[in-house]
Amino acid sequence: MSTPATPTPTDTGTTSVTEPVTEPVTGAAASASESAQREPLPGAAENTGGDPGAKPYGAYLLGLADDAMVYAQRLGEWMTNAPQIEEDMALGNIALDLLGQARGLYPYIGSIDGTGRGEDDYAMQRDEREWRNVHLVEQERGDFADEMARLLWFSAYQVELHTGLSGSGDDVVAGVAGKALKEVRYHLDHASLWVVRLGDGTGESHRRMQAALERVLPHLPELFDDDEASVLAAGLEVGVLPSTLHDAVVARVARVVEQATLRLPDGSRWRSRGGRAGIHSRPMGSLLAEMQHIARSHPGATW
Amino acid sequence: MTTVAVESAVAETISRIPDPEVPVISISDLGILRAVEVDEQAHTVAVTITPTYSGCPAMEAIASRIVFEADRMGYAADVRTQLSPAWTTDWMSDEGRAALLRFGIAPPGAVPAGEPHGPVAVTLSRHVVACPRCGSADTTEIAHFGSTACKALRRCNACLEPFDEFKAI
Numbered sequence: 001m002s003t004p005a006t007p008t009p010t011d012t013g014t015t016s017v018t019e020p021v022t023e024p025v026t027g028a029a030a031s032a033s034e035s036a037q038r039e040p041l042p043g044a045a046e047n048t049g050g051d052p053g054a055k056p057y058g059a060y061l062l063g064l065a066d067d068a069m070v071y072a073q074r075l076g077e078w079m080t081n082a083p084q085i086e087e088d089m090a091l092g093n094i095a096l097d098l099l100g101q102a103r104g105l106y107p108y109i110g111s112i113d114g115t116g117r118g119e120d121d122y123a124m125q126r127d128e129r130e131w132r133n134v135h136l137v138e139q140e141r142g143d144f145a146d147e148m149a150r151l152l153w154f155s156a157y158q159v160e161l162h163t164g165l166s167g168s169g170d171d172v173v174a175g176v177a178g179k180a181l182k183e184v185r186y187h188l189d190h191a192s193l194w195v196v197r198l199g200d201g202t203g204e205s206h207r208r209m210q211a212a213l214e215r216v217l218p219h220l221p222e223l224f225d226d227d228e229a230s231v232l233a234a235g236l237e238v239g240v241l242p243s244t245l246h247d248a249v250v251a252r253v254a255r256v257v258e259q260a261t262l263r264l265p266d267g268s269r270w271r272s273r274g275g276r277a278g279i280h281s282r283p284m285g286s287l288l289a290e291m292q293h294i295a296r297s298h299p300g301a302t303w
Numbered sequence: 304m305t306t307v308a309v310e311s312a313v314a315e316t317i318s319r320i321p322d323p324e325v326p327v328i329s330i331s332d333l334g335i336l337r338a339v340e341v342d343e344q345a346h347t348v349a350v351t352i353t354p355t356y357s358g359c360p361a362m363e364a365i366a367s368r369i370v371f372e373a374d375r376m377g378y379a380a381d382v383r384t385q386l387s388p389a390w391t392t393d394w395m396s397d398e399g400r401a402a403l404l405r406f407g408i409a410p411p412g413a414v415p416a417g418e419p420h421g422p423v424a425v426t427l428s429r430h431v432v433a434c435p436r437c438g439s440a441d442t443t444e445i446a447h448f449g450s451t452a453c454k455a456l457r458r459c460n461a462c463l464e465p466f467d468e469f470k471a472i
Contacts, residue, residue: 086446086456093448100358104386175387179357182389182472190447 058113059132060233061173062122063276064161065105066133069123070284071154072098073291077141087144090190094151097183104176124295128280128288132229135272136219138284145205145212148194153216155188156252157223157245164240173238192256199260210262217268223249227276313348313376314339320372323364324451327406330365334394337385341378348378353390356452392471403469409435409457411471432468434459442466 075095082088103119110117136150162184165177198209224246226234233239250264257264272281295301317339318331330336330352338351350369354362366382373380392411400410409432433440439461446456454467 086448089450090446090448093452096358096360096452097356098358100354100356104357171387175385175389176357179354179386179389182391183356186447186470186472193447 053112053114055112055170055238057170057229057233057236057238058109059229060239061105061109062113063132063134063227063229065102065109065122066131067137067154068098068105069102070131070133070287071137072096072102073287074137074139074141075147075151078147081141083144091147094187094190097180097187101176101180101183104179105173108172108176120295124292128284129278131278131280131284131288132276133280134219134222134275135281136216136222138275138280138287139219140283142212142215143208144194145198145208146215148191148198148209149212149216151187151191152195152253152256153220153223153249155184155191156249158184159188159252160245160248161240164245168239169237188252195256195262196260199257199262206261209260210265213257213262214265217265218270219272221271222273222275225273225276229276311341311343313373313378314341316372316376317348317350317369317380320365320368323361323368325403325406325408325453327402327408328395328399332396332399332402334392334396334399335365335390346378348373348380350380350382351385352382353385355390359452361451390472392469395469404435407435407466408454409433409466409468411469414471432457434462434464435466436464437462444468 072095075091075098078091079088082091102123106117106119106122109122115121136154139150141147159181162177162181166174166181168174168177195209198205200206201209224242226241226243230239230242234241254264274280318329318336320330322328322330322333322335325333333355335352335355336350337353338349340349342348350373352362352365352369362384366384369382370380391414393414395411403410412430412432431440432442434442434457437459439459441460442457443460444455445458445465448454449456449467453470455470456465457468458465
């Protein structure tokens with residue numbers, strides 16, 4: 001099979017990056033993968049509420065906003081846990097940028113999906129099945145190399161995504177993306193510096209950075225799946241077809257990986273699915289519980 | 304540079320509001336105050352601001368300060384946030400840059416023109432930033448991110464002082 005991380009001549013770029021050709025590996029990951037592989041996925045194209053009206057791409061924007069929101073929550077966990085205090089601040093600042101990007105989109109989504117919901121309604125009042133983020137961002141915090149591997153891929157993806165969205169036919173989307181682009185370039189720079197430093201560092205740091213690149217692999221293809229919501233948004237020239245971002249993202253990551261004296265891993269034996277349809281992996285439940293419990297325990301509370 | 308025309312007392316007061324996180328620079332000199340439209344008949348003022356970063360936590364403080372200052376002068380303020388065109392450090396005034404330098408923060412350099420295309424070498428060394436205290440160009444980046452979203456942390460190898468650098472974006 002082709003590797004999900006490396007462009008190959010057979011890569012059509014029109015569907016998902018890779019398909020599982022063997023049985024999923026054993027363990028918890030395998031059961032999550034199996035349950036997520038049932039087709040068709042419930043809720044694949046549903047809008048989370050209301051009449052789509054004149055701008056029927058709320059579901060697409062919700063996927064983008066939820067990616068940013070959930071990853072902001074995960075990155076925030078590094079505060080007091082990073083290898084050095086400067087990195088606490090760095091990951092906290094990156095989380096803040098992502099939180100801001102999500103906040104830029106949620107109220108707008110509420111205005112076009114007919115529900116009139118505000119940012120807190122989206123962030124704090126939705127159950128797991130209503131979230132549209134990819135599995136990559138909800139995975140538990142691993143070691144620091146795991147985080148840098150995830151941040152490298154996700155920020156490379158976001159650079160290409162927001163470059164495309166800066167030319168969106170929807171002015172609000174273009175505005176949020178144009179703003180975000182400056183930020184995610186800096187995130188990519190930050191992740192790249194760490195991957196090079198760790199990969200081209202000691203034997204131990206090299207080994208662990210390489211292992212992290214292997215572990216993140218199964219969660220990458222989801223970023224490039226053309227689900228129904230993104231096909232619709234791309235057709236309206238509001239969104240970007242995810243599969244069209246694949247080659248450029250891989251090229252960005254490959255340059256960094258090469259300089260880091262690491263190698264892009266071969267294909268994974270399984271891949272995650274279902275995030276954009278509201279089907280999530282085990283860590284999502286506890287992430288939401290931690291993120292939402294104050295807001296839900298005290299409905300309507302303000303300070 | 305901001306393009307706000309200061310033609311009334313309320314507009315001038317608003318333009319002088321300090322940034323809450325870097326209080327040596329006004330929101331006008333920082334370039335985040337994009338427009339002030341005063342209606343002297345209705346005693347209303349429409350203010351447009353733009354965030355430095357998407358998640359900048361100072362925006363709400365700035366908006367409420369604008370409403371507060373306008374109210375003190377008898378005006379009802381309507382504060383709007385505008386994302387596009389995205390803020391750039393190129394909008395910072397010369398006065399603002401000088402104020403940052405006096406405060407010990409290295410002002411932002413010129414924004415790199417676009418993003419280089421094709422293979423780009425990743426290096427561990429960064430652009431040259433002069434120390435705001437002794438002026439030495441021999442400085443090192445300590446951290447990619449500083450005390451606020453808009454700053455990075457550096458250290459001068461000549462006078463050994465750590466200092467903030469306002470990142471050019």
